[in-house]
Amino acid sequence: MSNLVNDCPQLPGTILRVNIPAGAVINLLNLLEIASPSGVCLIIRIPALGNGLGLNTLVNAIQQAGGTVEFQQY
Numbered sequence: 001m002s003n004l005v006n007d008c009p010q011l012p013g014t015i016l017r018v019n020i021p022a023g024a025v026i027n028l029l030n031l032l033e034i035a036s037p038s039g040v041c042l043i044i045r046i047p048a049l050g051n052g053l054g055l056n057t058l059v060n061a062i063q064q065a066g067g068t069v070e071f072q073q074y
Contacts (some may be wrong), residue, residue: 008035016044018041
């Protein structure tokens, strides 16, 4: 089994990290199937968050520009 740290590193500002190991097959209700023959690492990040900028700073910047930010809890 591969090591998550080496295959999909934690980069500064990472907000979502998905690692699908080689050979994995994910079936979602027989509607969609995701196969990963050689492995997949998906990293979604906001680089500014890795430099000491907090989430509040990002939200404030969006609000000052006239935008809105809403967090949904399920």
